[in-house]
Amino acid sequence: MTLVSLLKHMSLDTSKRTLLTILILSFVSASFAETYKEKKERFLRTAAISNGYSDVTLAKPSYDELKAELGKFLFEEKSISYNGEIACVDCHLNEFSGGDGIPVSIGLNGKGQGVERIKSGGKIIPRNSLTLWGRGDNDFKAFFWDGRVERLGNSISSQFGEAPPSENTLEVAVHLPVLELGEMVREDDFIQAQRLESQDSAKAVLNRLAASFENNFPDKAKKLKAAYNIKDNGPLEFVVIAKSIAEFIKKDFAVSHHDFNDFVFNGASIDEDELDGGMLFYGKGKCSACHSGRHFTDFKYHAVAVGQVAQGKNGFGVDYGRFNVTHDPKDLYKFRTPPLIDVADTFPYGHSGSSMGLKEVITDHFDPLKKLVTEKYSDEQRINLNKVIKASGRTLVDVPNLSDEEVEKLIKFLKLLTID
Amino acid sequence: MKNKLAVLNTLAVLVILASAVFHFGGPAFAKMMWGEEFKSLMYECDHAMKEHYIAKRRVEIDVSDMALKNLDATRLGLMVCHDYDKVNKRLELMGMNREQISDLGLEAIEERNYDLSKFVETHEFRYK
Numbered sequence: 001m002t003l004v005s006l007l008k009h010m011s012l013d014t015s016k017r018t019l020l021t022i023l024i025l026s027f028v029s030a031s032f033a034e035t036y037k038e039k040k041e042r043f044l045r046t047a048a049i050s051n052g053y054s055d056v057t058l059a060k061p062s063y064d065e066l067k068a069e070l071g072k073f074l075f076e077e078k079s080i081s082y083n084g085e086i087a088c089v090d091c092h093l094n095e096f097s098g099g100d101g102i103p104v105s106i107g108l109n110g111k112g113q114g115v116e117r118i119k120s121g122g123k124i125i126p127r128n129s130l131t132l133w134g135r136g137d138n139d140f141k142a143f144f145w146d147g148r149v150e151r152l153g154n155s156i157s158s159q160f161g162e163a164p165p166s167e168n169t170l171e172v173a174v175h176l177p178v179l180e181l182g183e184m185v186r187e188d189d190f191i192q193a194q195r196l197e198s199q200d201s202a203k204a205v206l207n208r209l210a211a212s213f214e215n216n217f218p219d220k221a222k223k224l225k226a227a228y229n230i231k232d233n234g235p236l237e238f239v240v241i242a243k244s245i246a247e248f249i250k251k252d253f254a255v256s257h258h259d260f261n262d263f264v265f266n267g268a269s270i271d272e273d274e275l276d277g278g279m280l281f282y283g284k285g286k287c288s289a290c291h292s293g294r295h296f297t298d299f300k301y302h303a304v305a306v307g308q309v310a311q312g313k314n315g316f317g318v319d320y321g322r323f324n325v326t327h328d329p330k331d332l333y334k335f336r337t338p339p340l341i342d343v344a345d346t347f348p349y350g351h352s353g354s355s356m357g358l359k360e361v362i363t364d365h366f367d368p369l370k371k372l373v374t375e376k377y378s379d380e381q382r383i384n385l386n387k388v389i390k391a392s393g394r395t396l397v398d399v400p401n402l403s404d405e406e407v408e409k410l411i412k413f414l415k416l417l418t419i420d
Numbered sequence: 421m422k423n424k425l426a427v428l429n430t431l432a433v434l435v436i437l438a439s440a441v442f443h444f445g446g447p448a449f450a451k452m453m454w455g456e457e458f459k460s461l462m463y464e465c466d467h468a469m470k471e472h473y474i475a476k477r478r479v480e481i482d483v484s485d486m487a488l489k490n491l492d493a494t495r496l497g498l499m500v501c502h503d504y505d506k507v508n509k510r511l512e513l514m515g516m517n518r519e520q521i522s523d524l525g526l527e528a529i530e531e532r533n534y535d536l537s538k539f540v541e542t543h544e545f546r547y548k
Binding site for chain 1: 463466467470474477478481528529530532535536537539540543
């Protein structure tokens, strides 16, 4: 029976019947029509996917439990550093979501965690320690702030030239901190002799590290060799240590879920502010122009006018960033777009940790002069900032002015990427 | 004979004194006289070398009239490194060893950094 015939059967005059019809039709259409919020949710999901976002649950890297367990031991073991003084875990702590919670890392002689570590007077490393979330994914193409280990097609670009120690980018990346002077290596006569950077000198140091580990932990070395099918009478090579640490990173820093993933792929709901923040991220704010894909990075290099803390990779408070890898002046002051997984828990931000909060670092993208308190800046700092701003103008999309309220909404959206 | 011995003793004392002055007083004097100049020139020379290297790479990668002019200018700018070398040698002649000169260099680098400890003092670190 149609609605019209039903109404005809009711003893109502024409005007009442018309009114009732309108009411019923409005109710029915309202219950079927998409609300404004639902429409925005649909737009946001579509925008995320069209900007390369894909389901994290489908990209979880596989790993071998025994190798990962050995890797955990190695990750936490100081004896894998040249002088046996520092371990990977000293700068990649669970308490700081895989980073170390301070602007730039403190290497040798550093003690304690957080601010206490800075005050302990250890060797200052020029860059901010990066979290390790998602580094085990096969599509994680570039490592470190300047991408000094990077997958290019079928090959790996790194300090090892055409003979990288592994075909896996993460495994190659694990080789580098243990070779870095001040970070995990204290200079002695042997290191002095290897000072000229070459593949042979790197190999000599790595061999010594592996031999020293085998000497200190024969049982663990035996297990490692067995896990990687290496003859027991042969020497342990550092690449096996690196592979095992990589296996641990694949396991422990796998991005298995976050609220935004649930929103995009499982229909979970998010609140109005988070939704608006997402629309800003993929819309007006143009964040997704660089922070795209599943890791929220394009794995490319851009200059953002963040400040500079400590001596910088190039000394005197200067860090040329990607230029140090490519030696191309176009790459001056550029850094790899940082991934944003768990970004709310991985402060401070920027290559030298100069931005203490998300609000500050977001503002650096469109109003870098806001932080400039001229009397607090030395001449060199101000001039350096000017150079970075010029470089950023040449490379970064033109991010429009965002109100404080919009920045707050963006932050709420970014918190959806938090890993519990 | 006694007179000769006295003269020799005096000479020995003078040599010891001169050597002590040279070894201990010389470096301190040199640091006081030319330390600041050395630090400033070290920064200037470092800056000039970086500018020159970047200019050279620019010409190698994408040559243009402006890039060539820039390179010529940065070559001339390297003159400051000659001044730096001269002060460096003066410090050595005054008895400063490599470590003492390196320490001066480190002081120069630290003075022109955004000091990490100061940054930590002026910003509030709040951990969960």
